[in-house]
Amino acid sequence: MLRRPLLWTGILRTPSPRFLRYASSVPPLIRIDKGTFYQRYPTPDDAATGQNPPLFPNLNFVLPAKPEGASTENKDESQQNWAVIGSSGRTSFLDVFRGQYICEPPTARSYPFLLTDEIAEKDPRLRFVGNAVQYIGFSGEGSGAIGGTRGAYLSARYESHREETDWTVGQYLKGQTELNPLEGFEDGKVKDKELLNQVISDLRLKELLDMPVANLSNGQTRRARIAKALLSKPELLLLDDPFMGLDPATVRGISGFLHKLAAKSSPRLILALRPQDTVPNWITHVVILGNNNRVLLQGSRAEVDQALGVWAHLPTKSQTGLHPEDKKIYARAADDMEKGFLDKQLLWDLNLFKPKAGKTVPVAAQGGEPLIEMDGVRVQYGDKVVLGNWEQDIDGKKQGGLHWTVRRGQRWVVLGANGSGKTTLLSMITSDHPQAYAMPLKLFGRSRLPEPGKPGISLFELQSRMGHSSPEIHAFFPRQLTLRQSVESAFADTFLSKPKLNHDRDLDVSAALRFFKAELDPDAACIKENPPSIESKSGEAFPDIGLSHRMQKQPYFPTDYDVDYADTVTFGQLSTAQQRVVLFIRALIHKPDIIILDEALSSMPASTRDKCITFLETGEVIPQHFIPPPSTRRPKNEQLPIKGFNSDPATIRHTGISDNQALIMISHVKEEIPDTIRHYMRLPSDPGDGAEPLDFRLGVLENDWVMSDSPIWERVWSPPSEFAKPFKAVKARAVEPEEKGRKQRRSKAEMIAERAKTGEATEEPEEQAESEEPEVNPTRGRKKTEQPDEPEQKPARGRKKIVEEQLEEPEQKPSRRGRPRKTKEPTEPTTKGRGRPKKAN
Template sequence: MLLRNKLRPRAFRLAAYRPTRFNSEIPFLRIQDGTFYKKYPTAEDSSNPPLFPNLNFTLPGIHIDGAVKAAPPQHWAIIGPSGRTDLLHILRGQHICIPPNARSYPYLLTDEIAGKDPRLRVVENAVQYVGFSGEGSGAIGGTRGAYLSARYESYREETDWTVLQYLRGQTSLNPMEGDEQGTLHDENLLQQTISGFDLRNILDLPVSSLSNGQTRRARIAKAVLSKPELLLLDEPFMGLDPVAVKKISGILHELAKRHAPRLIMALRPQDKVPDWITHIMVVGNSNKVLLQGPRAAIDDTLNVWSYVAKSKQDRDSLPEQQTQILKKCEADLKAGVLDKELLGDLVAHTNPIKTLEVYASLGGEPVIDMEGVRVQYGDKVILGDWKQKVKDQIKDGLHWRVRRGQRWAILGPNGSGKTTLLSMITSDHPQAYGQPVKLFGRSRLPEPGKPGISIFELQSRIGHSSPEIHAFFPRQLSIRQALETAFAETFLSKPKLNIERDLDISAILQYFRPQLDPNYTTSKVANDISAASLPLPSLTKQTHVRLEKYALLDHIVGYADEILFGELTTAQQRIVLFMRALVAKPDIVILDEAFSGLSAAQRNRCLHFLDKGERAKVRASNVSRTEADLRFTGLTEDQALIMTSHVAEEIPDSVRYYMRLPSPAGTPDSLDFRFGILQSKTSLRHPQTWEAAWSPPDVFLEYARRTWRRKQHTLPVQDISEFEWWSI
C-alpha cells in the first residue's frame, strides 16, 4: 500500500527547501540534460516518444539592486513548425522529466519571492501560459453559445460574462465571500492593463461576441493581471491585424523590459520576430533543438543556411567557419531533424518576392449585391457606419457587388466587422434577413414574383471555413466524414452522396495526404499496391474499368476513415475545414482566416490547390492520372472567392480585388473605407502594396489612384462607374 501511494501521480511542485537569499548567479529556470515524456516511459510503449532529449536551457533571474543589474535581460522567442507548444509546457513544469532533478526553478526559492508573494513558490502560480489552440468555446472562459448564430443574438446566458467581468475575475456563479466583485483587487493595475491593451471600448461586450483578435488581447491582459513571474505566449500575434501587432508587441516589450513579467513567446518559422527579442531557440523535427543563443548569432547561422539552395560556386567561397555551419545544416537535413520546407521558412527573408503580371477578372453575373447594409445593436454600429459615393450620390452603409470569377480580400482591423460582413452572406447573422442583401439575384425573404432563397440552398452554394466553424465542428467525425458534411444540411445530418461526390472527396484526400496521413512517406507511395491486385466484383466491362481506375485511389485515402478530426493537430484541423469548403465546388468560397496557425509549407499547399487544384509538384501516390482525370484544377471562372487575413503571405496572387473596412470609432491612426482593384504588376504579398492597404487615409492617397472606366460593353463598367474604386 505504501508503494502504491508513492507511485500516485502528483502535480509538479518545488522541492521543500528553505528560502535562500538572492544571488546573481541563481537562474529563474534551469534545465540540465533533461529528457521529457508526456507519460511515464516504458519499454513497451512506442507511442510515447521522448520530447527534447538531453535538453539544456537557462533563463536568468534578473535582480536590480540600486543601479546594478545582476544579469542582462533576455527576451526569448521559440521558433519551429511543431513542438514549440510542448516546449512551452515543459518550461511551465508540465510533462515528466527524466531525471527528475534536471528541471528546477531556483529563483522561486529566494527570499525575494517569499517577500513578494509566497504563492509564487508554486510553479503553476509563478508561470502562466497563454495558448490559442482552443480558440472558441473554451478559449476565454465564457460561453460562445451552442451554434454559430449565438454570438450575434441579443439573448445572453448567465455565463456570458462581459470583458470587464472576465478581467476582474467575476466569472463564478457562486463566488466566495469577499470575491463578489471579482478576484482582482488591484484597481490601478486593472486600469493600466485596460489602457495598455486597448480594451476600454469593448469592456461592456460579452466575451462570446469578441472577434478573434480581441479575444487574444483580452486573454493576454488577463494573464498579465495575475502578476506571474514568467509569461509564456504561444503565437500571440496570430489573428491580429498589422496595426494591433505593432501595438501589442510594444506593450509586451515594455512588460519584458520591466520583467513584469518575464516573457517567452513561441512563433511560427514564417512569423516576423519582434525587434526587441534578444535570444532565439529554433526547434526542428522530432522534438530536437537545432539552435539556441543570442539573436545575432542565430541570424548569422540562418544566413549561412540560405546557401544550401545556392550553387556550389557560391558555397565554395564561404569561410571555413561558415562552411562547418553549412555541413552541420546538411547533416541535420540528412538526419531528418531539419527538412527543406522548414529551412525555406527560416531563410525566407533572404529570398526576394517574385511578382507576376496578373490581371483582375472582369467577372460574370453578380452573386452578392449589397445596397446600404448597416448592422447595429442599439446605438452601436458594427458594420456600415460610413458614407459611400454611389452613382454620384453620397449614401449611408455598405454598397458592394461581387461577381462570379472575382477574387476578393476583405481587410480591416480587429473589430472592424469583417466576420459580421461574412455572416450577412452566410445568413448566420439574424439581421441578414432584414438587410438589403441579394444573393444570386434573390433576397433572403420572398419578394413579389420571386421566391426567397432558403438557408439550405444557400449552404449548398457557399463553402465556408472560419474560426467559428472550427470551434463548433464535431470532433468525433473521421476526416472523411468531416468532408462529407459539405454535402449535408448540418454537421451531423446524413450527407447526400453519389459516386461523383465520393470521387471528389477521395481526390482531395489524396492531394492533402502528406499533410494528414501520419504514416505517409515517399517510400510508401512508391510501394502502394497496384490497382490490378485489388479484387473487383463481376460487373459490366465499362463499370469494371471505372472501378479499376479508382480502386487504388480509395486504398490510398483509407487513412481518412481511421483518423478522427479531434485527433488531428490544430493546423491539420484547419486544413480539413479548408478542404471541406472547396470539395463541393460551391459558387462562393469564403475563407475567414482559414490559414491561421498553418506552417508556411501547409499554407502554400492550400494556396496551390486554391489556384491550381491537383496539378501538384509533389505526388501523394503512384496513381498515374492525366489532366483529364483531375477532378480539381483550382477555382473556376464560375466561382467567387472572398477571404480575410491579417497576413500578406496568406493571400494568393490571384486575389485582385480588395475591400478595406474602417477602424472602430475612437481608434488612433484609424483607417477609412476603401475598395478597388490591384494593379497588374503587384499583389498583396508585395510589401509596398500591403503597407498601402493598411495606411491611414493621407498616406493611402500617396499610393493609390482612382480607377476609371476600363472598356466599353463589359459587365464591370457598370460597377466601376457606379462605385468609387481605388487601385493600389
C-alpha cells in the same frame, strides 16, 4: 574581448546550462539539464510500437530569473527574451516550461527561483508552477477561449439576448465569474485595482468593459486574454502565436506593450512564433524547432542568425566560401536533413529557400452575374453600429450603409482592423447573423425571405452553395470526426448530419486528402514501404482493374491505399495548423459558388500556406499539365519540395477555382493573400491612439500589382490623407520572390566568405561583429539595424522599377437590375477614395 560564440563550439543546438549566462546570486527561473520529455511514462515497449516518442531529447535550457547585473548598466544586454520558432511543436515546447509532460530524469527540470525567499515574500502562490507560469495560446479559438458562454451554435454570438452566465469583459478581468461567489469575493478576485486600471488602459479595453465576452472579435479577445493573464502577476508568460489574426496596427500596439513588459522582466516572456513571423527586435534568444519535436538551433539571436546563414546553402548544396566552423554547422544541418528533422519545407518557412513561383498575375475579372448584392446593409446592436456606418456614392447620390456587389469570377479580400466588422459582414452572407433576414441583401439573386413571385433562399441551399472556413467554424467544429468525415461534412446540412455522397464526391474527397497527405497524415514522413498491391490475376474479382493491368501483368494498387489515414485520424488529434488545412479543404471540396476564407490560412507554416494557395488556384495538377488560370504560388516542378501533385490527367479531380466561382478572403497578413485577388474592400476603423482613422474603401488592383507586395499592402492600409498623395508604387513582379531569396542568400554567403577570407571568425568580439556585419533576421533576412521595434513589414528594398501611379479606387456600384456591371476603370483623380487617383507630377 568576448569568448568565441557558442556557435563555433558546435554546441549551439543543445548548449550545456553552464554555458548559458545567468546571475550567480539568483537561481534561474527554469533550469532544464539534459531532460527528455514524454506524453506518458516511457516503457520498454514504446520503441517497438513507435508510440510515446521522446520530445526534445536531452534538452538543456536555462531561463535566468533576473538579467545578469540587474543593478548595473549591463541590464539590457544580459536580459534574455526568448522566441521559440518552428513550423510545428511550438506549443509542446512551451508546455515543457509550464511543467507538462513527464520529464526524464525527473530532476532534470526545476524552477529554483520559485523556491527562494523572494518569491515567498512576494506571493506564496507563485511557488506553484501553475501560478507562476501562465500560458496563453492563440490558435484562433475566438472568444470561446476566454471562458465566455459562446452558445451552442455559431450564430449565438450575434444575438443580442444574453444569458446570466454571459459575463462582461469587466467581470472576466476582475474574476467575477461565479454565480455564487464566496464571501469577500463578490467584487472579484483582483485586489490590485491600480494594476487592473493600468492593464485596461495599456490594452485599450476600457470601451469593451461592459460588453459580453461572447461578443468580442478575435483581436479584442486576444487583448482581453493577455490582460487577464497579467492580472494574475505571473513570473513567466508564455505567448503562443501572439500576433496571429491581428491587424497591423494592433500587432504594433501589442508588440510595443510586450516590449515594455520584457524590459521590466515583469513578467518574463517567451514567445512561440511561426517561422515566417517577423521576430520583434527585443527578442534576444531564439530556439529553432525541427520535425518530430527536435531542437535544431538554440542560442543568442546573433548565433542563430549566423547558423541560418549557413542553412541557406543547403538547397544548393554548395559549401563554397564557408568557414571551417560554418562547415561543421552545415554538416550537422545536412545530417538533420538526412534524418528528416530538417527539410526543405522548414527552409522555405524560414525564408531561406523559396521555390520559383508563377509569373503571371491575373487581371481583375469583371465578373458574371451578381452572387451577393448589398444595398445599404447596416448592422447595429442598440446604438452601436458595427457595420455600414458610412455613406457611399451610389449613382451620384450619397447613400448610407454598405453597398457591395460580388460577381461570379471575382476575387475579393476584405480588410479591416480588429473589431471593424469583417466577421459580421461575412455572417450576413452566410446568414449566421439573425439580422441577415431583415437586410437589403440578395444572395444568388434572391432575398432570404420570399418576395412576390420569388421564393426566399433557404439556409440549406445557401450552405450547399458556399464554402466557408473561419475561426468561428474552427471553434465549433466537432473534434471527434475523422478527417474524411470532416471533409465530407461539406456535403451535409450540418457538421454532424449524414453527407450526401456519391462516387464522384468520394473521389474528390480522396484526391484532396491525397494532395494534403504530407501535411495531414501523422505517419507521412516515416512511411517508406510500397503500397499494398493486388496481383493482376485477381483482376477477375476486380473488374475495374482494367485490361491493361491484366495484359501487362502489372500489380494493381487500390486507389485509396494512401488515404487510409483519413479514416483513423480524428480532427481533434491534429495540430491547429493541420485542422485549418482540413477546414480549408472542406470549404473548397464541393466546388461552391462562393468560397469564403476568413483567416483560413493563418497559423499555417509558409510552405503549407503556399500549398493551399496553389490548391485553391490550380488544384492538384502537376506543373507540366498546366491548366489556366495559373497559380501564382506554384513552385517549378524541378524544385518541388512539396508533395501531392497529380501527374495522371485521368485521375485529376481538382483544377482550382473556376470562373464560375467567387472568392472572398479575410486576412491581416499580406503573404496569405493570393495574387489572384484583385478586388479589395477596406472597412473603416479608428486606431484610437490619436492616429488618423481609416475610412471605407473599395478598389481594384492595377494589373501587375499584388497585395502581397509591401508598398501595395501599406497603401491599402493607409489613412485617407495618404491616399490623397501621389503614390510611388512598385511593379509587383519587379523582383521575383526567388530573386529576393537569392539576394538574401548571396549577401549572407558573401558575408561568410568574407569572414573566411579575413580569418576573423575565431576570436572576434560579438559587438564588433555586429557593428561590421549587420545581422540578418533569421525569419526575414532583414538587417538587424533596420528592424522595426514591432513585427511589422517594411517595404521591401532593392526594387527595380518605380512607376508613379496611385492605387486606384474604382467605383463598384451595385446594379439594382442585376445586370453585370462592367468594372469601371477609374480615370479621375480623387482624394476621396473614388475614381482613379492623379498621376504623380
